Amino acid sequence: MNLLGGGAETGPVLEELRTQLGPKVVTTAAELQQHSHDESHHEPALPWAVVACTEESDVVATLQICSRHHAPVVAFGAGTGLEGGAIPVFGGISLDLSAMNRVLRLSPDDLDVTVEAGVTLSQLNSTLGPEGLFFPVDPGSNPTLGGMVATRASGTTAVRYGTMAVNTLGLTAVLASGKVVKTGGRARKSAAGYDLTRLFTGSEGTLAIITSATLRVYPLPEVATAAICSMPDLHRAVTAVIEIIQLGVPVARIELLDEVMVDAINHFSDLHYPVCPTLMLEFHGAPQSVAEQVQEAARVVETQGSHLTWTESAAERRQLWDARHHALYAAKALRPGARTWSTDVCVPISALADCIEATKRDIELSGVLAPIVGHVGDGNFHLSFVLEPGNAQQVSNATALHERLVGRALGMGGTCTGEHGVGLGKLGFLEDEHPVGVEVMGQLKLALDPNGILNPGKVVRMHGP
Numbered sequence: 439m440n441l442l443g444g445g446a447e448t449g450p451v452l453e454e455l456r457t458q459l460g461p462k463v464v465t466t467a468a469e470l471q472q473h474s475h476d477e478s479h480h481e482p483a484l485p486w487a488v489v490a491c492t493e494e495s496d497v498v499a500t501l502q503i504c505s506r507h508h509a510p511v512v513a514f515g516a517g518t519g520l521e522g523g524a525i526p527v528f529g530g531i532s533l534d535l536s537a538m539n540r541v542l543r544l545s546p547d548d549l550d551v552t553v554e555a556g557v558t559l560s561q562l563n564s565t566l567g568p569e570g571l572f573f574p575v576d577p578g579s580n581p582t583l584g585g586m587v588a589t590r591a592s593g594t595t596a597v598r599y600g601t602m603a604v605n606t607l608g609l610t611a612v613l614a615s616g617k618v619v620k621t622g623g624r625a626r627k628s629a630a631g632y633d634l635t636r637l638f639t640g641s642e643g644t645l646a647i648i649t650s651a652t653l654r655v656y657p658l659p660e661v662a663t664a665a666i667c668s669m670p671d672l673h674r675a676v677t678a679v680i681e682i683i684q685l686g687v688p689v690a691r692i693e694l695l696d697e698v699m700v701d702a703i704n705h706f707s708d709l710h711y712p713v714c715p716t717l718m719l720e721f722h723g724a725p726q727s728v729a730e731q732v733q734e735a736a737r738v739v740e741t742q743g744s745h746l747t748w749t750e751s752a753a754e755r756r757q758l759w760d761a762r763h764h765a766l767y768a769a770k771a772l773r774p775g776a777r778t779w780s781t782d783v784c785v786p787i788s789a790l791a792d793c794i795e796a797t798k799r800d801i802e803l804s805g806v807l808a809p810i811v812g813h814v815g816d817g818n819f820h821l822s823f824v825l826e827p828g829n830a831q832q833v834s835n836a837t838a839l840h841e842r843l844v845g846r847a848l849g850m851g852g853t854c855t856g857e858h859g860v861g862l863g864k865l866g867f868l869e870d871e872h873p874v875g876v877e878v879m880g881q882l883k884l885a886l887d888p889n890g891i892l893n894p895g896k897v898v899r900m901h902g903p
Contacts (some may be wrong), residue, residue, distance in 0.1 A: 445594040448486040455489065455531070458499050458699040463796050464488045472522075473514050473532035475656055477579075477746040477766075479489070479779040480522035481861050485512065485532035492537045494610070494618070494649045500533055501647065501891075502616035508889050511614075513643040515556060519705050520780050521861025523642045527895045533647060535584055542650060550607060550624055552652045555584025571655045572692075574599035575859070576637030584648045590640030594762065597683070598690040598722065601857070605654045611646035612707065614887040624652060637882070643893040645886045659722035662690070664755040665748035666719070667739045668712040671695060672798060674742040675715040675768060676791040677717045679814045680737045683786045687731050691720040692815035693762055696798065699769065699822075700807035706768035718762055719746075721756070726793055728788030762811075769809045769822040780821040781840055781863070784848035784856030787817045793850055794819060797843055818856035844870075860897045868897070 450590050465487045475482035486509075488753040504511045510530025517524055526532055537879040538557040548568050553562060560580050562573050567845055573588065574758070585591070586608065592601035599605070608622030622628065625872045638646055663863035669675035682689060694717055695703070701713045717739070721731040749755065759767075770778045785793045794810065799809045812819025821843065823836040838894075844854045844867045854867035869876050880898045885891075891901050 442628065443838065447770050448509075451531070452487055453701070454503045454507075455487065455500065458503065459496060462490045463491060463867075464490070464495060470532075472517075475532065476519040476522060476524045476619055478520050478522045478525075478861070478863065479777060480525055483525050483527045483529065485526040486529050487619050488514075488532045488534050490537055494538070494612070496613045497533065497535070497647055497649055498566070498616045499636060500531060501612055501751045502613060504531055504891055505615055505889060508891060510891050510894050511647070512548040512893050513555075513584070513588065515585035516558065516580065518577075518579040519585070519589065519861065520583045520858045521855070521863045523859055523893070523896055527862065529743060532734050532888075532890070535647075535649070536582060538584075538649065539582075544569065544655075546571060547830035548624060549655050549657075550652055551655050552650060553583050554650050554830050555582060555587075555648050557583050559583065559586070563851070566655055570658050572658050573605075573653060573655050575602055576767075580738055583653070585649055585653050587639050588641065588643050590857070592813070592816075592818070592857045594691045594693060594759070596813060596818075597692055598858075599656065600689055603636060605637050606635055606651055608652040608653060609635055609638055609648055611638055611648045612652040614889065614892050618649075619646065622652065623738070625729045640859070642861060642897050644883060644897050645892065646723055647760075657767060659690075659728075661721075661723060661725050661728045661750060662755065663721045663728050663748050664758050665721070665732065665735065665746050666711070666758060667717050667744045667746045669715045669717060669739070670743045672715045672795055673791055673832065675717055675732070676794055676814065678717065678739050678742045680787055680790065682735050683815055685734060685876075686739070686864050687734050687814060688721075689719055689724070689731065690722040691718065691759075692813075692853070693718040694794075694810070694812045694814040694819065695765070698772075698807070699765055699811050702768040702772050702809055703761045703765060706771050706824075707757075707758075709761055718758060723767055731769075739821070763810050765809075766822055772792050772809075773824045773826065774808060776826055777822045778824060779836060779840075780820060780858070781823075782812075782818060782856050783843060783852055783854060784816070784818040785847050785850045785852030787815075789850040789852065790814060790817050793846060793852070796846060797821070800839055800842055803881075804839045806835050806839055808836070808839070815853070816856070852881040862896060865897070869899075
């Protein structure tokens with residue numbers, strides 16, 4: 439562990455924070471440890487202190503103090519990130535927003551809601567359900583909405599409902615100076631100046647700290663039907679996905695698992711799916727519309743040598759998607775005591791089959807255990823490296839494979855990350871993908887955060903405060 443912090447230089451910052459925020463400033467070993475890491479494979483680093491915010495004024499006060507002292511500030515929500523975005527690599531203050539968890543306003547008529555940054559996805563949907571509404575963006579965990587905006591999250595339903603980028607209407611955020619800025623609004627379109635909402639969405643806490651967000655919500659579908667089909671091979675599975683999307687079938691979810699991942703979830707979730715490449719799908723809409731969607735998808739998979747099994751049972755749907763959402767933990771369980779390294783890329787859907795097949799061959803040749811799973815309806819797929827602790831050769835092989843994976847995706851017109859974000863792990867790949875764009879990002883960073891205190895070391899390479 440990188441034991442940053444704790445030196446004499448932290449004294450003035452902590453003294454001023456304690457004077458203004460009192461017991462909200464926490465320095466116990468347990469709290470520092472909890473805020474030293476996320477769900478990624480990256481090395482933890484201890485913050486100097488945790489500030490447990492309960493209202494926006496706490497964020498403002500913290501940033502004003504840290505700006506004066508040039509002290510790093512890293513936002514923390516649920517800690518579910520996969521690229522080290524919440525790790526305080528330069529020490530400083532871990533700004534915990536999880537207690538800012540109020541649903542501030544809900545308008546069923548306008549299909550929008552305003553939430554504080556610490557509201558979790560499950561909490562929001564529990565609030566929306568009695569109104570016949572839901573928020574569809576589903577990364578597969580239970581993150582905070584502020585974290586989802588900050589990382590431009592997506593997940594299993596993005597193929598139908600889009601990512602956080604299209605479902606975020608407006609934000610309230612605090613700049614490095616402590617000044618509060620409001621972006622966007624509740625109108626469904628606006629031509630009023632630069633799109634600051636999109637600028638902050640996906641900025642991973644490097645430009646501002648998001649304190650609340652106004653989001654689109656949707657009516658609960660009248661019917662939701664889940665389906666599964668076991669495919670003869672990966673090529674036919676991906677071909678089926680491409681054909682379903684190109685036919686315009688409005689699938690709500692369409693996920694691909696390779697045979698290694700299917701075997702993993704069978705053992706982890708006590709299921710009995712055939713151990714072969716598998717598609718999981720879901721369809722939303724009115725009864726007749728869903729029936730037509732299922733029929734069209736079934737026809738496509740039949741042309742690829744398989745058949746579709748579907749259900750409207752809520753319990754069976756939940757079992758299917760719980761198994762999918764636990765895929766990372768299922769992969770980890772394949773090798774007891776292992777550590778996992780999860781990564782993702784995204785390519786144009788026309789390149790998806792070639793990219794996945796080449797990646798599968800690469801995995802087999804490398805000897806690394808790396809199940810594949812993906813939100814393949816939008817060309818996004820993941821590898822979960824399952825590595826033996828202390829096995830340097832496996833780490834080396836996985837690192838080389840990862841570099842080839844990203845290079846392959848970029849060569850096909852894709853991106854180094856479809857949804858995990860840049861964080862620590864993909865700084866170099868972002869520079870490969872957008873060499874001039876990274877310079878522009880750096881200029882924006884300097885303009886909004888001239889002292890470099892907001893989540894230093896992430897997204898763009900800059901020196902810490």
